[in-house]
Amino acid sequence: MNEKMTIAVVYGSTRQGRFCDTVVNWVLTELWAESGIRVTLIDPQQLKGPAGEAAVNVAALEEKIAEADAFIVVTPEYNHGYPAALKELIDSCYEPWHAKPVAFISYGGLSGGLRAVEQLRQVFAELHTVTIRDTVSFSNVWSQFDAAGNPFKAAEAKAGLLVMLRRLMWWASALKAARAENAYSGVAA
Template identity: 45%
Template sequence: MSEHRYRLAVIIASTRERRFAPVIANWFTRHAESHTHIDVDVVDLDTIRPYELRHGSEEFESYAKRIDEADAFVVITPEYNHSFPAPLKHAIDLLHPQWQAKPVGFVSYGGISGGLRAVEQLRLVFAELHATTVRETVSLPFAGNLFDDAGRLHDPTPVAQAADALLHQLTWWAVALREARTTRPYGA
């Protein structure tokens, strides 16, 4: 499996005060790290502060390098008013070639829709950047009810199965697209 090892950037989209995102991100990150062929890099937009990034600054270059070095992405996003958070859009728009020809998966949460309306809009954004979104997702409706106070899922099996399906698809695309970019650099 070592030839199929790859770097997965897990992007935490929510920056709101008292956000639930860290609970989901901690669970998903632990789950992804149990797949020994995946190296996880957690990119928390609350720490990155995309609105404060300035081209040429050390912080900007560090963020750009992390995105560039990733072979694949999982965006953990809430749904706010039928969409995704504004800081996520800004963080995506700051870069362009770093996203190209790389796969993107989604873990979403929200009310009854489980964040799927945010995911549908993100698919359009990433398509414009020449990224490939995978079909499988992890959707968590009323996520606060799914976890206990220690951040453990009450019933982990269906969510773990969805995460495994997502990671399986992401792995195929990550390895295939990395090989393709190595053989023939992508030009949009």
């Protein structure tokens, strides 16, 4: 399949001054250098209700998730878990997630966010997604990027990202074709 795949990059943090922006910006730079990919952003900070209320704007979110063929979730770790805002976003819709692949980029202190990722795998299984084995992880994240937002170990980080991305794209392509051939909603109906 040669058509472009839409990858939605999902921000995990809504904290003011979040490091998430630095990590996402690096991911975007690398994704934009790739061909065959259209990138969209899903940011819980931008998905407030019409009056700016805290609740996620479900209609806008559903549209963004529905148009995506694959997801890269960029998550920090908070107290050995993933942020509450990310859970609210994930739980805000159901079917648009189905039969799509999800990859993770994580960051944090010592653990590099890996505990958050393992918990997210359980959550995403319930949403009929396929999670990608390969991850990119930044431990002690504040010491991993220079002032311009580039990783100090740029080649290593990029190599890890590309392995994850190739596998994500394989699943994105395979599942897009499968969904087109046979609607997932009807499989067990």
